[in-house]
Amino acid sequence: MSRRTISLFTLANRYAAAVKSQNVLATRPALRFYSTENSAQKPQQSDTDGSNPLEGAVAEATKKLTEEIEILSKEVNDLKEKNDELLDKYKRSLADSENLRTRLTKQIADAKVFGIQSFCKDLLEVADILGHATDAVPKDELNENNPHLKNLYEGLTMTKASLLQVFKRHGLEPINPLNEKFNPNMHEALFEKDDATVEPSTVVVVTKLGYKLHERCIRPALVGVSKS
Numbered sequence: 001m002s003r004r005t006i007s008l009f010t011l012a013n014r015y016a017a018a019v020k021s022q023n024v025l026a027t028r029p030a031l032r033f034y035s036t037e038n039s040a041q042k043p044q045q046s047d048t049d050g051s052n053p054l055e056g057a058v059a060e061a062t063k064k065l066t067e068e069i070e071i072l073s074k075e076v077n078d079l080k081e082k083n084d085e086l087l088d089k090y091k092r093s094l095a096d097s098e099n100l101r102t103r104l105t106k107q108i109a110d111a112k113v114f115g116i117q118s119f120c121k122d123l124l125e126v127a128d129i130l131g132h133a134t135d136a137v138p139k140d141e142l143n144e145n146n147p148h149l150k151n152l153y154e155g156l157t158m159t160k161a162s163l164l165q166v167f168k169r170h171g172l173e174p175i176n177p178l179n180e181k182f183n184p185n186m187h188e189a190l191f192e193k194d195d196a197t198v199e200p201s202t203v204v205v206v207t208k209l210g211y212k213l214h215e216r217c218i219r220p221a222l223v224g225v226s227k228s
Helices: 003-027 053-114 117-136 147-169
Strands: 172-175 187-193 203-208 210-213 216-219 221-226
Touching: 117 147, 117 210, 117 216, 147 172, 187 203
Parallel strands: 187 221
Antiparallel strands: 172 210, 203 221, 210 216
8 A cells, every 4th residue: 555545544534533523522512611700600712713723624634635536536547548558559469469470370381381392493404304305206216126215215204204293292283284375374475376276365385384383383384375
């Protein structure tokens, strides 16, 4: 309990005691004093100015009590304002912490999914080389007269197929948009070509396959599109 609160209770007790004393004096019969020189009964005269010291003490105590109440009320209002300010800051900090936690959770999940993105980009060059090697083998030479070439071609084809299966298992898939509508998010147009058999802005030539990792394009397909 603060000193100001103790002072408030002290003033209140003094005020109650003063009021009680005043009530007791009011109900007590007036004392009469008799002179030895005069046998006639003469009551003692009150103060000439008619003032009562008890009333002055009560008024002073009431004034101090009122001042203390006003000071305490002001302190209570100040504390309420500080409490509201701290509560608002706490709510804002809580909201910021929740947003930060959500962002970190999303970043961790993305890191788990797309952490191999750089590694996949490096392996795409290997897939491209295998694709060029298989495409460069003349198909009419793949017969029993050239068993070594046939075995080499089959080995390259199996290696490429195995590599693509590994890509698919980790969410990496090729993009071959032939005869599809041009999509600037997935395709990169290198040239335009006249082709009346398809609608305008249709992919008619794919010069290099694109790849996407879990629906995220990590390499756009290099294509040629039909003129509008």
